[in-house]
Structure formats: structure tokens, C-alpha cells
Amino acid sequence: MRTGSAEPAPRRRRGRPGYDQSAILRAAVELFNRKGYDATSMGDLAKELGLTKPAIYHHVTSKEQLLGQALDDALDELTAVVTEASRERAGATAHGRLREVVRRSVEVLVAHQPSVTLLLRVRGNSDVELAALERRRWLDDRLAGLVADAVAEGALRDDVPPALVSRLLFGMVNSLVEWYRPDGAHDPATVADAITAIAFDGLARHET
Amino acid sequence: MRTGSAEPAPRRRRGRPGYDQSAILRAAVELFNRKGYDATSMGDLAKELGLTKPAIYHHVTSKEQLLGQALDDALDELTAVVTEASRERAGATAHGRLREVVRRSVEVLVAHQPSVTLLLRVRGNSDVELAALERRRWLDDRLAGLVADAVAEGALRDDVPPALVSRLLFGMVNSLVEWYRPDGAHDPATVADAITAIAFDGLARHET
Incomplete structure (x- = not known):
């Protein structure tokens, strides 16, 4: 009865060095708590991390994930x-x-x-x-x-x-x-x- | 040290019958709690009340108010x-x-x-x-x-x-x-x- 998708974050590591899913997840949660989930876009998250939107999507499939x-x-x-x-x-x-x-x-x-x-x-x-x-x-x-x-x-x-x-x-x-x-x-x-x-x-x- | 603008809602009544500020305020608060304040637009509020955006602005100056x-x-x-x-x-x-x-x-x-x-x-x-x-x-x-x-x-x-x-x-x-x-x-x-x-x-x- 898991709410999200499969793998826990730390195990999956790909994309450019310096960013893995767990770092992106931490930044996303911080942003969701600060601005509210519905008001936060993947563009906001990319900006927060200093990444482009395509770079974010290299690591995660969606905000909901x-x-x-x-x-x-x-x-x-x-x-x-x-x-x-x-x-x-x-x-x-x-x-x-x-x-x-x-x-x-x-x-x-x-x-x-x-x-x-x-x-x-x-x-x-x-x-x-x-x-x-x-x-x-x-x-x-x-x-x-x-x-x-x-x-x-x-x-x-x-x-x-x-x-x-x-x-x-x-x-x-x-x-x-x-x-x-x-x-x-x-x-x-x-x-x-x-x-x-x-x-x-x-x-x-x-x-x- | 009030956070919002002057008058409490129920006293000010103007605009079309059936909607006063206090009814709009109640609907707005319900919507803010449900969707989150930042994710709620005045357009969402108008839709919720079955009003046009100009009709809402006839009653209230802003979402922040x-x-x-x-x-x-x-x-x-x-x-x-x-x-x-x-x-x-x-x-x-x-x-x-x-x-x-x-x-x-x-x-x-x-x-x-x-x-x-x-x-x-x-x-x-x-x-x-x-x-x-x-x-x-x-x-x-x-x-x-x-x-x-x-x-x-x-x-x-x-x-x-x-x-x-x-x-x-x-x-x-x-x-x-x-x-x-x-x-x-x-x-x-x-x-x-x-x-x-x-x-x-x-x-x-x-x-x-």
C-alpha cells in the first residue's frame, strides 16, 4: 500500500554528478512545505536547484512522484x-x-x-x-x-x-x-x- | 496591529443581492483551506461562486484582502x-x-x-x-x-x-x-x- 512509485530515492543514482534523486527530493520537500505543494511547479524546483527543467526530468518523472x-x-x-x-x-x-x-x-x-x-x-x-x-x-x-x-x-x-x-x-x-x-x-x-x-x-x- | 484591511466583513454590504463580502469571504477561506492559498486564484474563487471575475472585484479588492x-x-x-x-x-x-x-x-x-x-x-x-x-x-x-x-x-x-x-x-x-x-x-x-x-x-x- 505504498503511495508513490517503486524504488527508495538513495539507491537510484544517475545523471550529472552533484545531484541525485535524494538531493532533489530534499529540495522538493523543503519547497513544497514553504510554498505549498499545489503552488510549486517543476520549474520552481529547477530554479531552486540551479538546474534546467530537462535536467530535473532526467532524475524524476513528475512532481507527484x-x-x-x-x-x-x-x-x-x-x-x-x-x-x-x-x-x-x-x-x-x-x-x-x-x-x-x-x-x-x-x-x-x-x-x-x-x-x-x-x-x-x-x-x-x-x-x-x-x-x-x-x-x-x-x-x-x-x-x-x-x-x-x-x-x-x-x-x-x-x-x-x-x-x-x-x-x-x-x-x-x-x-x-x-x-x-x-x-x-x-x-x-x-x-x-x-x-x-x-x-x-x-x-x-x-x-x- | 491588524493584519488585513479595515472593516469586518458582515457590515459592508453592496453589489448584487445574494452575495455580500461575508459570503465571499466564507467561500474564499474554504477554498484556501482546500487548495492552499497560493494555489488559489481569484478566477478559481469566481468560478466557485458562479460569478465573473469583475463581479468578485466589485466586492473585494484582492485575494490578499x-x-x-x-x-x-x-x-x-x-x-x-x-x-x-x-x-x-x-x-x-x-x-x-x-x-x-x-x-x-x-x-x-x-x-x-x-x-x-x-x-x-x-x-x-x-x-x-x-x-x-x-x-x-x-x-x-x-x-x-x-x-x-x-x-x-x-x-x-x-x-x-x-x-x-x-x-x-x-x-x-x-x-x-x-x-x-x-x-x-x-x-x-x-x-x-x-x-x-x-x-x-x-x-x-x-x-x-
């Missing part, structure tokens, strides 16, 4: 994290797996911030975008199921609907892409600690 | 909520005012979802957008200050940096615009209760 690759990059990482967390296994409670998926999601969002940013802004304006939304829905369903399991095992409060908890918890995680700066005050571990502290234990000061 | 009005709509509401919450007053702790600003922000996001959605996607590609980002920063600073005050008065835990708490708390609130549906399962009060329950008390089940 670049979008699909970027969305797959984000979705493949998130899918791996969520699949692992959804797997029931000895010694791992649903609560423990939920905390772990929050932590690992933060790591993915930080390590793949440009492509996850693009993913979170997808509105479904093309087949590639609709396929990405379909994969996002699968992730959301798994996460809601994991929250429900953690409630059922008695670890989490049961007075907030699990589907709403899942939306809000991962809404908080996803907000990272809007404000996180790799060179800013907080490293990923601090952010992950803060999210789990807030979400699971709450902000209220507890007497200890 | 529509953007400015929509952003002001969102920002004026949020500024009113945050200004009220920032006002120190007898009998209202910073903690109480923070809980209140979360609740009222949810109400604004639900009541003005299209214009807040547009606001949260602004990237600073024009003077109007930069002015809106400036106003957003003012709001963020006030909210971070309020969190810091609530920590200082001893109501909130002090082991998570207040600036990070503020980002995450309002990241959770802002995520609403991405998934909230007015005809969906949850009314605004339920959502506001869920956010305050999660953020202040946490998801972990407490023995009572």
Missing part, C-alpha cells in the same frame, strides 16, 4: 513504529507500548520533520494524497485501538473516550512539526519526556 | 481570549486562568474553525502573513507567561520547561482544527473537558 516518495518516507517510518507498538507480546502492557509509541513517534517526527510536515498537510487533492490519507487512517485506527487496550487493562482513566484521547495525544505529538527546531532549546528526548509527563501524569503538581 | 480578513477574524477572537486570561485579578489564580484559556480557545477553534485552520497554516510568504505570524507570536508569549506564572504559584509541576509545556498544551488544542467535525461524535464541551483532564490530571488512572 516526488510527493509520493516524501509521503512514503514519513509513512514507512511511522508504520514501522505503530506496527511494533501494536504487537502484543509477553511482558509489554498496552500502556507500556503506548508510552513507547509516543516516544518513538517523537523521534521519527524529529528525524523526518520535513516529510512528516508534508504528510500532515495533505488534503487529498490527488490519488497520491488520498492513498497517503488512507495510510494515515490505518495508523490512527491502530493508535486508537492501543489507547482502548490500555484503558481496558485498567492503566488509563476510562472517563474520556479512547478515540478522543488518541486524537489529542497524537495531536500533541504532531504539533512538533510546527514548532520544533533541531537547533533549538530542546532535544528530542526532552520533548518526548515532556509529552509523556504531561499526557500520562498531568501538569498538576502532585504531593509526593 | 480576503486572507487578511480571515486571519484577523481568527486572531481577534484568540487575542480577546488570551488578553482576558492574562489579566491578573482578585480570586483568579494563574492556574485557573490557564484552564479557562484552554476551554475558551477550544470554543473559538470550533466556532471559527475555517479561519483558525487558515491561520495555523500561514507560513509567512507575504506581509499579511508575516503580520499574522507576529500576532501569533504575541499570543504564544502570553500563553507561555501564563504557564510560567502557574508554575511559579506552585500549581503546576516545575520539572518540564514552561515554554515547552505551553507549546505542547496549545499544540494539543490546535490539533482540533485538523480532526474536529461539528457533526461528529464530540461537542466542544466534551473536547475541552478531555483536554483539561489529560493535560492537568493526566491519563494515568489515579486511585481515589
Whole structure:
């Protein structure tokens, strides 16, 4: 259920030295995030890279191919994290797996911030975008199921609907892409600690 | 420090019956959110409304004017909520005012979802957008200050940096615009209760 075309970018290398697909993909994602995907043309991308349009088309077949690759990059990482967390296994409670998926999601969002940013802004304006939304829905369903399991095992409060908890918890995680700066005050571990502290234990000061 | 031009839309009514500025503004915001602002032309908007381009320009001077009005709509509401919450007053702790600003922000996001959605996607590609980002920063600073005050008065835990708490708390609130549906399962009060329950008390089940 991949949204884009076949090969991952780094393996295919052809064309003039200094530009490979992965460098073009990075520049494209940056431009899509800055100007908006629909407003960005292959001409804009060529200009950004200092290439001619034919030179770009030597490396990639279409703008949509670049979008699909970027969305797959984000979705493949998130899918791996969520699949692992959804797997029931000895010694791992649903609560423990939920905390772990929050932590690992933060790591993915930080390590793949440009492509996850693009993913979170997808509105479904093309087949590639609709396929990405379909994969996002699968992730959301798994996460809601994991929250429900953690409630059922008695670890989490049961007075907030699990589907709403899942939306809000991962809404908080996803907000990272809007404000996180790799060179800013907080490293990923601090952010992950803060999210789990807030979400699971709450902000209220507890007497200890 | 308004980002757009003068008058709020509903008061100015002119041109052919059946279309006033506020109807055009609503359609424009919906289109900007669906296609992206940069990818939307005044021709697209005219087509959406079944009007000619000259008929649109009879009502509004530019696409940027529509953007400015929509952003002001969102920002004026949020500024009113945050200004009220920032006002120190007898009998209202910073903690109480923070809980209140979360609740009222949810109400604004639900009541003005299209214009807040547009606001949260602004990237600073024009003077109007930069002015809106400036106003957003003012709001963020006030909210971070309020969190810091609530920590200082001893109501909130002090082991998570207040600036990070503020980002995450309002990241959770802002995520609403991405998934909230007015005809969906949850009314605004339920959502506001869920956010305050999660953020202040946490998801972990407490023995009572």
C-alpha cells in the first residue's frame, strides 16, 4: 500500500554528478512545505536547484512522484513504529507500548520533520494524497485501538473516550512539526519526556 | 496591529443581492483551506461562486484582502481570549486562568474553525502573513507567561520547561482544527473537558 512509485530515492543514482534523486527530493520537500505543494511547479524546483527543467526530468518523472516518495518516507517510518507498538507480546502492557509509541513517534517526527510536515498537510487533492490519507487512517485506527487496550487493562482513566484521547495525544505529538527546531532549546528526548509527563501524569503538581 | 484591511466583513454590504463580502469571504477561506492559498486564484474563487471575475472585484479588492480578513477574524477572537486570561485579578489564580484559556480557545477553534485552520497554516510568504505570524507570536508569549506564572504559584509541576509545556498544551488544542467535525461524535464541551483532564490530571488512572 505504498503511495508513490517503486524504488527508495538513495539507491537510484544517475545523471550529472552533484545531484541525485535524494538531493532533489530534499529540495522538493523543503519547497513544497514553504510554498505549498499545489503552488510549486517543476520549474520552481529547477530554479531552486540551479538546474534546467530537462535536467530535473532526467532524475524524476513528475512532481507527484516526488510527493509520493516524501509521503512514503514519513509513512514507512511511522508504520514501522505503530506496527511494533501494536504487537502484543509477553511482558509489554498496552500502556507500556503506548508510552513507547509516543516516544518513538517523537523521534521519527524529529528525524523526518520535513516529510512528516508534508504528510500532515495533505488534503487529498490527488490519488497520491488520498492513498497517503488512507495510510494515515490505518495508523490512527491502530493508535486508537492501543489507547482502548490500555484503558481496558485498567492503566488509563476510562472517563474520556479512547478515540478522543488518541486524537489529542497524537495531536500533541504532531504539533512538533510546527514548532520544533533541531537547533533549538530542546532535544528530542526532552520533548518526548515532556509529552509523556504531561499526557500520562498531568501538569498538576502532585504531593509526593 | 491588524493584519488585513479595515472593516469586518458582515457590515459592508453592496453589489448584487445574494452575495455580500461575508459570503465571499466564507467561500474564499474554504477554498484556501482546500487548495492552499497560493494555489488559489481569484478566477478559481469566481468560478466557485458562479460569478465573473469583475463581479468578485466589485466586492473585494484582492485575494490578499480576503486572507487578511480571515486571519484577523481568527486572531481577534484568540487575542480577546488570551488578553482576558492574562489579566491578573482578585480570586483568579494563574492556574485557573490557564484552564479557562484552554476551554475558551477550544470554543473559538470550533466556532471559527475555517479561519483558525487558515491561520495555523500561514507560513509567512507575504506581509499579511508575516503580520499574522507576529500576532501569533504575541499570543504564544502570553500563553507561555501564563504557564510560567502557574508554575511559579506552585500549581503546576516545575520539572518540564514552561515554554515547552505551553507549546505542547496549545499544540494539543490546535490539533482540533485538523480532526474536529461539528457533526461528529464530540461537542466542544466534551473536547475541552478531555483536554483539561489529560493535560492537568493526566491519563494515568489515579486511585481515589
